[in-house]
Amino acid sequence: MPTIQDVARLARVSPSSVSNALNGRTQRMRQETFERIQKAIKQLNYQPNQIARHLKTGQLPILGMLVPSTANPSFGELAVAIESVAQKMYNYRLLVCNTQRDTAIESAMLNDLISLGIKVVIVNSSLADTAHLSLAAKKGVTIISYDTRPDSMTPLPYDHVYPDSHMTGWLAANHLIAHGHQHLALVKPAGRTISRHEKTAGFIHAAHMARPKIKTTIIEVPTTQSYGDTELGKIGFEAAHEIAINPSRPTGVVAINDMIAIGLMAGLRQHNLQIPRDVSVIGMDNIPTTEFTWPPLTTMAMPVQAMATTIVERALQHIQTPHTLPDVFCFTPTLLERQSVSTALSSHEG
Amino acid sequence: MPTIQDVARLARVSPSSVSNALNGRTQRMRQETFERIQKAIKQLNYQPNQIARHLKTGQLPILGMLVPSTANPSFGELAVAIESVAQKMYNYRLLVCNTQRDTAIESAMLNDLISLGIKVVIVNSSLADTAHLSLAAKKGVTIISYDTRPDSMTPLPYDHVYPDSHMTGWLAANHLIAHGHQHLALVKPAGRTISRHEKTAGFIHAAHMARPKIKTTIIEVPTTQSYGDTELGKIGFEAAHEIAINPSRPTGVVAINDMIAIGLMAGLRQHNLQIPRDVSVIGMDNIPTTEFTWPPLTTMAMPVQAMATTIVERALQHIQTPHTLPDVFCFTPTLLERQSVSTALSSHEG
DNA sequence: TTGAAAGCGCTAACAG
DNA sequence: CTGTTAGCGCTTTCAA
Numbered sequence: 001m002p003t004i005q006d007v008a009r010l011a012r013v014s015p016s017s018v019s020n021a022l023n024g025r026t027q028r029m030r031q032e033t034f035e036r037i038q039k040a041i042k043q044l045n046y047q048p049n050q051i052a053r054h055l056k057t058g059q060l061p062i063l064g065m066l067v068p069s070t071a072n073p074s075f076g077e078l079a080v081a082i083e084s085v086a087q088k089m090y091n092y093r094l095l096v097c098n099t100q101r102d103t104a105i106e107s108a109m110l111n112d113l114i115s116l117g118i119k120v121v122i123v124n125s126s127l128a129d130t131a132h133l134s135l136a137a138k139k140g141v142t143i144i145s146y147d148t149r150p151d152s153m154t155p156l157p158y159d160h161v162y163p164d165s166h167m168t169g170w171l172a173a174n175h176l177i178a179h180g181h182q183h184l185a186l187v188k189p190a191g192r193t194i195s196r197h198e199k200t201a202g203f204i205h206a207a208h209m210a211r212p213k214i215k216t217t218i219i220e221v222p223t224t225q226s227y228g229d230t231e232l233g234k235i236g237f238e239a240a241h242e243i244a245i246n247p248s249r250p251t252g253v254v255a256i257n258d259m260i261a262i263g264l265m266a267g268l269r270q271h272n273l274q275i276p277r278d279v280s281v282i283g284m285d286n287i288p289t290t291e292f293t294w295p296p297l298t299t300m301a302m303p304v305q306a307m308a309t310t311i312v313e314r315a316l317q318h319i320q321t322p323h324t325l326p327d328v329f330c331f332t333p334t335l336l337e338r339q340s341v342s343t344a345l346s347s348h349e350g
Numbered sequence: 351m352p353t354i355q356d357v358a359r360l361a362r363v364s365p366s367s368v369s370n371a372l373n374g375r376t377q378r379m380r381q382e383t384f385e386r387i388q389k390a391i392k393q394l395n396y397q398p399n400q401i402a403r404h405l406k407t408g409q410l411p412i413l414g415m416l417v418p419s420t421a422n423p424s425f426g427e428l429a430v431a432i433e434s435v436a437q438k439m440y441n442y443r444l445l446v447c448n449t450q451r452d453t454a455i456e457s458a459m460l461n462d463l464i465s466l467g468i469k470v471v472i473v474n475s476s477l478a479d480t481a482h483l484s485l486a487a488k489k490g491v492t493i494i495s496y497d498t499r500p501d502s503m504t505p506l507p508y509d510h511v512y513p514d515s516h517m518t519g520w521l522a523a524n525h526l527i528a529h530g531h532q533h534l535a536l537v538k539p540a541g542r543t544i545s546r547h548e549k550t551a552g553f554i555h556a557a558h559m560a561r562p563k564i565k566t567t568i569i570e571v572p573t574t575q576s577y578g579d580t581e582l583g584k585i586g587f588e589a590a591h592e593i594a595i596n597p598s599r600p601t602g603v604v605a606i607n608d609m610i611a612i613g614l615m616a617g618l619r620q621h622n623l624q625i626p627r628d629v630s631v632i633g634m635d636n637i638p639t640t641e642f643t644w645p646p647l648t649t650m651a652m653p654v655q656a657m658a659t660t661i662v663e664r665a666l667q668h669i670q671t672p673h674t675l676p677d678v679f680c681f682t683p684t685l686l687e688r689q690s691v692s693t694a695l696s697s698h699e700g
Numbered sequence: 701t702t703g704a705a706a707g708c709g710c711t712a713a714c715a716g
Numbered sequence: 717c718t719g720t721t722a723g724c725g726c727t728t729t730c731a732a
Contacts, residue, residue, distance in 0.1 A: 001464075001489070001490060003724095003725055003726085004725065004726060004727095005725080005726095013702075013703085014702065014703045014704075015703090015725090015726075015727090016702075016703060016704080016705095016727080016728075017701085017702060017703075019726065019727055019728080020702090020727095020728095022726095022727095023727080028701065028702085029701060029702070030701065030702095033701080033702080045489075047461060047464060047465045048465060048725085048726075049465060049467065049724095049725055049726070050465045050466050050467070051401055051404050051405055051410065051466065051467045051724095051725080051726090052405055052708090052724070052725035052726040052727090053725080053726055053727075054401050054708090054726090055401055055402055055405055055707095055708045055709070055710090055724090055725080055726075055727095056707080056708055056725085056726050056727045056728085057708085057726085057727070058708080060401065060466075062445075062466075069426075069430055070420045070426035070427075070429055070430055070446075071423055071426045071427040071430050071638065072423075072426070073421055073422075073423050073426065075426075076419070076420035076421045076422070076423065076425075076426040077420075077421040077580070079420055079446075079448075080419055080420055080421050080448045080578055083447070083448055084448070084450075093445070093447070093462060095412075095443070095445050096420075096429075096446050097433070097443070098429075098430045098433055098434070100434075111397060112443060114351075114397060115397045115398060115399060115400045116400050116401065116410075116412075117399065117400070117401045139351070139395075140351060228430055230427070230638050232638075233638055233639060233641060233642045236642075237642065259638070259639070262639055262642045262643075263642045265642070265644075266641070266642035266643075266644070266646070269644060288421065288580050288582075288583055288609070289583060289609070289612055289639055291583060291616070292583045292586075292587065292612045292613045292615070292616035293612075293616075293643070293644070294615075294616070294619060294643070294644035296616070353708095353709055353710085354709065354710060354711095355709080355710095363718070363719085364718065364719045364720075365709090365710075365711090365719090366710095366711080366712080366718075366719065366720080366721095367717090367718060367719075368710095369710065369711055369712080370711095370712095370718090372710095372711095373711080378717065378718085379717060379718070380717065380718095383717080383718080398709085398710075399708095399709055399710070401708095401709080401710095402708070402709035402710040402711090402724090403709080403710055403711075404710090404724090405708090405709080405710075405711095405723095405724045405725070405726090406709085406710050406711045406712085406723080406724055407710085407711070407712095407724085408724080
């Protein structure tokens with residue numbers, strides 16, 4: 001690989017002039033000199049070494065991102081969206097790390113990113129315990145949390161860019177209630193995460209507000225300690241069993257994400273329950289396949305593009321203006337009506 | 351962030367001793383010295399700066415990876431698998447880039463990775479034109495191609511670790527033939543990629559070998575120039591229309607990947623065609639959701655774990671032994687029988 | 701308009 | 717056993 005020295009030698013100028021040319025300080029030299037440098041760069045097929053540049057400037061054009069698992073398309077999609085805007089708007093790259101929802105892995109990865117000199121990390125912490133995040137923030141890394149509202153207890157330690165989970169749960173439940181369902185269930189994996197807790201709260205809130213009162217049951221399916229989201233479908237599948245054998249079973253169920261909803265529908269079918277005739281289902285995330293499930297899944301869509309844009313803008317804001325204060329950006333989910341929800345049959349209710 | 355200097359000062363030794371301690375050359379110093387260094391490291395919460403280390407050693411513990419899009423779970427999963435083994439076995443990270451199946455983006459990303467000093471890039475080139483890969487290889491980057499067999503025309507320019515696409519197509523077609531289907535279709539996006547071409551060849555080969563001969567039709571659905579795999583479902587959905595309106599329609603169809611198969615099944619349903627009664631469907635990839643589609647999708651499973659392991663082993667082999675010769679590692683897909691294929695009804699055939 | 705020189709944090713001879 | 721030293725490739729004053 002040619003270095004800036006090689007270019008300088010070939011163009012018969014000093015390395016500093018090449019550096020100036022590279023960094024747009026072209027007014028500082030004669031047109032003729034600039035052209036000679038350009039020619040040498042072409043000729044040697046020279047590419048500046050970002051690593052060396054970084055050591056000097058403290059800037060590596062890479063954003064970090066921590067997700068539970070890109071095997072879950074909702075994260076895969078967000079990652080693509082963020083990568084795309086970071087690349088197009090700022091020429092930054094995205095280094096995505098899969099945490100498998102394991103605190104130890106998550107902490108280790110954060111440390112790795114720090115030692116790579118990455119200054120901003122986008123995090124779906126997925127864990128209720130966010131001590132390691134605050135710690136990283138203290139080490140000088142800018143954290144941008146998504147999928148989680150700020151913990152109101154403390155002064156804001158870092159940015160939050162997230163969809164309103166409470167509203168997500170609330171809208172989903174209300175859609176079911178509006179269709180006459182009087183017994184609702186919510187399916188989620190065991191283990192506490194802030195966003196799931198929020199969705200649940202919104203769900204319950206909607207049920208409590210309704211007149212007449214709505215019965216709710218929360219179905220928590222146990223999981224292995226750390227999981228890469230591949231088993232989300234199974235979680236839904238198992239929940240279906242619980243629902244099916246329940247003599248006074250719920251007629252409307254919301255799954256805390258689409259992967260679970262897909263497994264849930266399969267499990268319901270297994271028990272000869274028809275969707276939506278026997279039970280209505282709502283998912284969350286609007287992953288691409290939900291358009292093609294049977295029946296097409298009614299789900300909560302997140303404004304992925306808008307969130308990705310805000311996340312990247314904030315990231316670069318922090319990089320360009322070091323002492324920018326943390327802020328909060330809450331996005332509104334929308335209900336995407338497809339065919340997995342229908343009016344409750346009164347005969348099904350006690 | 352503390353530097354090695356800070357540690358040295360606190361432990362009252364020279365930076366080189368700290369460096370030695372850091373890099374396992376502990377026999378070179380007294381136990382007592384080592385402990386003092388350890389203590390200083392702990393106390394300052396010191397983490398070595400990988401960037402500076404890299405500039406010296408030329409080694410950044412990161413592997414690059416180019417995929418069409420992690421929004422497609424088959425790539426998302428592979429990425430997770432590779433990241434996990436790279437991390438566990440060698441403490442390497444994975445930098446995943448989404449090419450959106452666009453040659454220009456793909457080339458630009460390769461250059462970026464090179465200028466980051468990344469030495470090995472795992473590539474699903476997805477494009478028939480692989481000139482930029484050979485070029486990168488010439489620039490000193492080690493390429494590991496997956497999902498593609500070597501182009502036999504040239505001397506092997508880089509490693510190939512891939513599932514046998516020809517066999518994949520062949521096995522899928524044969525499964526349908528064994529179930530008595532006499533008119534088969536293959537659905538794929540327009541645009542040539544080596545692996546898709548191979549799958550098609552295997553499919554056609556199987557049909558030609560059969561007695562009596564099998565009728566085949568290839569359905570190519572046009573796509574936008576570059577696409578992030580999100581629209582794969584739509585491709586299948588459109589293909590279903592073509593199949594449905596065909597008066598002498600195929601009774602068995604293989605989709606070139608699962609996302610397309612899922613869209614295809616939805617489209618077939620739209621036309622009141624039942625699966626597998628009216629048409630049998632086989633997918634490829636075995637992405638997690640295929641277990642829960644309706645009906646559960648029969649598909650070709652790839653040995654993801656084994657491939658991920660080989661890919662990472664080869665990557666580090668090249669890093670540790672610079673002049674390792676390129677080699678070829680072909681993996682065997684297996685047919686995963688679920689419920690989207692049934693025996694052909696003879697009444698359906700002319 | 702251009703070049704010389706110092707230094708980012710670390711490693712690896714080599715000397716002591 | 718430990719320290720001194722010379723860079724890795726680049727940027728950035730500062731001087732010419």
